[in-house]
Amino acid sequence: MHMGDYIVIEHQIGPFEFACESVSTGTQFIARIDEDKRDIFLDSTFPDQHPTACRFLRPEGNLVRCTIHESSPCQCKFYRCVVMKIFDQQGTQLGMVNGNLSLHSDDPNLRAQWEEAGRKISHISDDAEMQLQQYLKDKGYRVE
Secondary structure, eight states, X not given: OOGGGTEEEEEEEETXXXXXXXXXXXXXXEEEOOXXXXXXXXXXXXXXXXXXXXXXXXXETTEEEETTGGGOOHXXXXXXXXXXXXXXXXXXXXXXXXXXXXXXXXXXXXXXXXHHHHHHSOTTSTTHHHHHHHHHHHTTOEEO
């Protein structure tokens, strides 16, 4: 949500194309609105209400989507804010895990299971995310 401090729109080139700069690297790039997100991009209510958010984010249902996913700069491609959501058997969301595999949850049972998983699974292995998902599924959680 706060990538608006890192991506600056220098000027609009066309109806769905913008000359931009990645502030942190000084790299210039062309941002093209993904064809399947052009309708939601036209509504500027969200960026107007969230001035520090990236200007290319738009709500779609319960999610906030990047409208330039295909042409986004490297800093965005490497940033993953939520890699899994964890639910109980009744469908209540108990927590979520971000891109650096940190659990965000107030549920003490889930936190205990996560700590146990951390003792068994290396967070630096290439397939750590998949192993953690399977571990949680084996413990009765639904993971998306």
